[in-house]
Amino acid sequence: QPQIQAASEKTYTIDTDVTFPPFVYANTENKYVGIDLDLLRAIAKEEGFKVKIRPVGFNAAVQSVSAGQADGMIAGMSITEERKQKFDFSDPYYSAGIVMAVKDGSGIKSLSELKGKKVAVKTGTAGADYANSIKDKYGFEIVTFDDSDGVYNDVLNGNSDACFEDSAVMYYAIKNGLDLKVVTKPANTTETGFAVKKGQNQELLKMFNEGLAKLKANGEYDKIIKKYTEGKATSETKVKSQTATAEDRTVLGILKENKDAFISGIIETLKLTVVGIFCATIFGIFVGLLGVVPNKFCRGLSTTIIYIFRGLPLIVLALFIYNGVPSLIGSKVPAFLAGMITLMLNEGAYTAAFVKGGIESVDKGQMEAARSLGLPFGKAMRRVILPQGIKIMVPSFINQFIITLKDTSILSVIGLLELTQTGKIIIARNLEGFRVWAIVAVIYLVIITVLTLLSKWIERRINN
Numbered sequence: 001q002p003q004i005q006a007a008s009e010k011t012y013t014i015d016t017d018v019t020f021p022p023f024v025y026a027n028t029e030n031k032y033v034g035i036d037l038d039l040l041r042a043i044a045k046e047e048g049f050k051v052k053i054r055p056v057g058f059n060a061a062v063q064s065v066s067a068g069q070a071d072g073m074i075a076g077m078s079i080t081e082e083r084k085q086k087f088d089f090s091d092p093y094y095s096a097g098i099v100m101a102v103k104d105g106s107g108i109k110s111l112s113e114l115k116g117k118k119v120a121v122k123t124g125t126a127g128a129d130y131a132n133s134i135k136d137k138y139g140f141e142i143v144t145f146d147d148s149d150g151v152y153n154d155v156l157n158g159n160s161d162a163c164f165e166d167s168a169v170m171y172y173a174i175k176n177g178l179d180l181k182v183v184t185k186p187a188n189t190t191e192t193g194f195a196v197k198k199g200q201n202q203e204l205l206k207m208f209n210e211g212l213a214k215l216k217a218n219g220e221y222d223k224i225i226k227k228y229t230e231g232k233a234t235s236e237t238k239v240k241s242q243t244a245t246a247e248d249r250t251v252l253g254i255l256k257e258n259k260d261a262f263i264s265g266i267i268e269t270l271k272l273t274v275v276g277i278f279c280a281t282i283f284g285i286f287v288g289l290l291g292v293v294p295n296k297f298c299r300g301l302s303t304t305i306i307y308i309f310r311g312l313p314l315i316v317l318a319l320f321i322y323n324g325v326p327s328l329i330g331s332k333v334p335a336f337l338a339g340m341i342t343l344m345l346n347e348g349a350y351t352a353a354f355v356k357g358g359i360e361s362v363d364k365g366q367m368e369a370a371r372s373l374g375l376p377f378g379k380a381m382r383r384v385i386l387p388q389g390i391k392i393m394v395p396s397f398i399n400q401f402i403i404t405l406k407d408t409s410i411l412s413v414i415g416l417l418e419l420t421q422t423g424k425i426i427i428a429r430n431l432e433g434f435r436v437w438a439i440v441a442v443i444y445l446v447i448i449t450v451l452t453l454l455s456k457w458i459e460r461r462i463n464n
């Protein structure tokens with residue numbers, strides 16, 4: 001009995017794409033809902049397991065599930081032959097084809113008019129595959145975005161001439177006021193399913209299928225589908241942008257409405273920054289010192305570490321640690337830990353470089369004089385060289401702290417819900433790109449100002 005109890009309480013991490021109404025999105029109450037999540041929650045209840053939903057985006061979800069970082073994903077995901085190599089899919093719960101949409105009033109009416117034009121798609125989706133498969137035939141260029149709102153906006157802005165999107169999603173968005181028009185019939189219709197990594201989490205897949213069958217039998221399935229596809233929207237099913245008239249669209253209104261999201265985004269950013277700065281500083285000082293000790297191996301090691309981690313783009317390092325390393329070591333790397341290690345290695349390499357440089361810039365005669373007075377190397381370093389070197393390094397430290405803060409934004413690619421990712425998700429809902437990014441920018445500036453003042457204060461104390 002207790003064993004069953006424990007098993008039934010198991011929580012699974014499920015990644016999703018919240019820019020995909022009516023399948024997954026945030027409603028007016030900021031709750032993640034939609035056909036997929038309602039089904040998943042009903043199934044979880046039926047089968048006795050818990051789910052933790054992470055709004056990471058479609059492509060990020062595909063990667064985190066393949067890397068074993070999440071237990072499964074549900075995001076209106078098409079069951080394709082290619083994906084079956086990497087994923088095990090549940091029984092289908094919906095189906096969708098791909099349609100092309102253009103700006104209302106644009107002259108384009110068919111695929112054959114796309115020659116020399118730009119088509120926006122979402123990274124890693126069936127729509128993107130479809131676009132790739134016909135781009136040479138019709139002679140268009142592809143532009144990719146991480147979420148559906150980015151795709152729609154690019155067409156609305158006129159940067160792209162058309163976009164490809166799942167039919168149900170496109171119709172739903174247009175019904176809810178998006179100023180685009182569907183001009184083709186659904187193509188490549190595929191079924192939609194819940195996915196786990198191939199060969200993994202089979203018990204979860206089995207429970208999903210059993211639960212789905214039960215919901216289909218007892219009418220709950222139909223109810224959920226109807227709720228999102230027919231009839232009048234309720235406050236529960238409304239997409240944020242649907243309430244445009246009722247909602248306060250001023251900067252203050254947006255701030256008030258999303259207060260909690262912004263606050264938790266800020267906290268996550270601050271946590272990452274503080275932990276990142278701390279680890280990078282220790283790591284950097286250590287590697288920097290290694291670079292000046294009188295030992296060839298240590299100096300070589302220091303140079304190599306600096307060379308590698310200063311040379312790698314932060315985003316590549318983050319994706320490598322989060323999505324690459326788990327398949328190597330066979331266990332999960334939590335997103336926060338992955339983010340922290342990324343910052344430690346990258347910012348630490350820069351720190352090491354200026355620590356080394358700072359020490360080297362202290363006049364050589366200082367060390368010689370200290371040594372000839374009989375001080376051993378370590379002591380001469382600590383008492384004579386470092387105090388002078390640190391003064392030289394302080395401005396670089398402050399600079400690096402600020403860069404670390406800004407670089408935390410890049411960690412949004414591994415789904416960390418820090419300030420930038422928070423901004424993306426809010427925009428996914430209210431489509432107020434300009435205002436939300438302005439708010440996010442101001443918040444960063446405020447934090448940077450505080451950080452700078454704090455650093456300046458420390459600098460003064462060190463110099464006195």
Ligand SMILES: NC(=O)CC[C@H](N)C(=O)O
Binds near residue numbers: 017122
């Ligand atoms: N969330 C999505 O964008 C899914 C798009 C599409 N159905 C796919 O599986 O690729």
